[in-house]
Amino acid sequence: MSLEPQELDELTSKIGRKPTSTELQIVAAEWSEHCSYKSSKKHLKMLPMKGPLVISEKGYDSGVLDVGDGYVITAHIESHNHPSAVEPYGGAATGVGGVIRDILSTGTRPIALFDGLRFGDIEKDLQARWLFKNAVTGIADYGNCLGIPTIGGEVEFDECYSNYALVDVAAIGFGKKKNLIKNHAKKGDLVVLLGGSTGRDGIGGSQFASDSLESENRSAVQIPDPFIEKLIIEAILEARNQNLIHAMKDLGGGGLSCAVSETADALSIGIEMDVNKVHTRESDMNPDEIMVSESQERMLIVTNNEKLKKLQEICKKFRIACSVIGHVTSDNMMHVKKGKKTCANLPTDVVANATLLDRPSKKPAYLENIEKEKKLKPILDYTKMMMKFIASPNIASKIWVYGQYDHEVGIRTTVKPGKDASVLRLDNGKFLAAKIDGNPKHCYVNPREGVIGCFEEACRNVVCTGAKPIGMLDHLQFGNPENPEIFWTFLESLKGITDFAKYFEIPCVGGKVSLYNETPSGPIKPTPIIGILGLIDKNPLYSKKIIAGDCLIIIGDTKNEMGGSEYFEYIHKFIGGKCPIVNFQESKTNMNLVLDVIGKDLLKTAHDCSKGGLAVAVSELCMTHEIGCNVSLEKVPGPKLDVDRVLFSESHSRYLLVLEKKNLKKLEELSKKSKVSYKMIGVFGGENIRFNKENKHVIDLRVDKAQKTWFNSLRELVHG
């Protein structure tokens, strides 16, 4: 673990002397891409972060939104890609642990988890299957032990993640506004390290995350211990209730180095600490190791002398270790000692603020001809193709995954996973809907429009529950930023997110950038993930049973936008074509109409139309409700298209609405008034899912057979 030569020169000139070995370790951790955001920070400023509901406070690790009546929700997203790629079980579990502590550090209780998982082609690749299986188990074990429900997420497979894994975890917290920790500290306050002991595990993790994964010979593996985490949560919340915490930070990437320097820098204070006071797992650890160890389940707390005794009593009660490792000074220095000997003494602003880079960017060459479509082999039997399609890993039901997660513990989950978005009940009578979405296939074909699509899709998902989007989390995952072509895709994505967020006035309340995601065969596809939080003032739309005679309506146009579609990539093995583009105006009108009709209680259910297109979206409704449907493809609004385009185009801003016939007229009136593109395209009934054109069945599937395949294929694939 070391600094680049020019960074070493910079450090030397900034502090006016040669750094000590401990100083080098501290700075190398803090100046790593993972901790310093040196490639991205300059650009991230373009995101809109303010809004009427956003509460910002210095030093917060998670975003805070005011949901009224004295309550707040907090949200954060993290990834644990590199650790999960070498040890999926521990890597995924400790990722969950980290994001939970970010929620906790604002003084709110974590109430729900999400995870976004991406692996290689599990149909062919045994390594990908092993990673998938173990990452899911890791998340399940950790969340289930803590009693925090995992209520949603997404899973995707793509060859670009071969021998690698993307494990994104997001968490939501809930609490009273008056209980939020107002980070502050003054001279003489005490710095306390609370939780698990510091060991040699995970040494150099953040540096590791900032390198490409080349060899397996790494030791940056962390072992999860959910039971300590649970005790920490309860101890911290009790300390919060007794007002014992002045400031708080979770120990994540970079360990003590980052937590101490960032706390001091954010609060404009200095911290003097002694490594001998840190409770360690092994007796012979040297100061460098203690400062950069990324042992899990630890929190840094600033309190004062009078409150310390009470804090120690709480820790004793929960049987977690806590040691006073130092105190607050007024000199803005991070002073690390071992007994009387000084190991490091650095200005905190130097440590916490790496020089930001302005990396060059260049439009990737591959994008030149990407929109050109190749001639596709004609599909002779769409029914047969459709059965194969719904069994494919990306389309198949993810019940094998979310079935392993306890998604009901805490009894807040009123809409459960497997739907468009999950919904949580809040204590003030409102409801919170949340969803994360990504689409690397679209983002590869068009980084800007692709991410706007993810953003809109996540919004569509929460809108389908009746929620109005109030906040957004972004997680930007790309390859090596030193490659100008990759950096260009990063910038394009960021601009896309910014434009959409500004137009819809959805503030970015938190995010993460993860770079250097490289596999042995090259960079991953651009994989930005968008998380959306939506608020429901009254009641969410709970799906009602669809019965024969109910009507199927589509809102929004179906266009010739096949680039990056599942149909092109899975069925035709073709990467390319024109990526779906969101028309902001149309998107807003459609979204408002859907919210309006849900508010008026006209619908039985609403479902967004995305991956796999109309054919998959309608089939999902049928399979979930165990009823057939007759769909007329001629009626689908939009330009005149070939049958495969109508079925499988992944155009955005489309919603499927199901309602009783008697409500049709009211819906028609509202749609006309808002001038949306809308059509009744089918009627439910029977035992077959049929897509018809010119009185012929283009697709004719038995619902029960399709459902069985859809539900079971992922499990069968994993368990062989």
Place this chain on the structure above:
Amino acid sequence: MATFDVHVIIENKPGISDPEGETILNDLVLKGTHSVISKIKTAKMLKFTIKEKDKKSAKTKVQEICDELRIYNPMVSKVTIDVFDA
């Protein structure tokens, strides 16, 4: 060909935490009066019975099987293999 018992012990590498061992130590052993104990580590043992020509090839074969089938993760675990006459 002879029959051998091969014991494979899988434990976390030194320096990596072992929550189960620590819990047994702190919450069971030290709660009694057994203060002479300073450390407990958990491990998993697999007992293979194998037909091979000698002890050395028995050990190699079992090691190969464990590696190939990912019975342990070399990133996290330390593996000790002992061979006995059956």
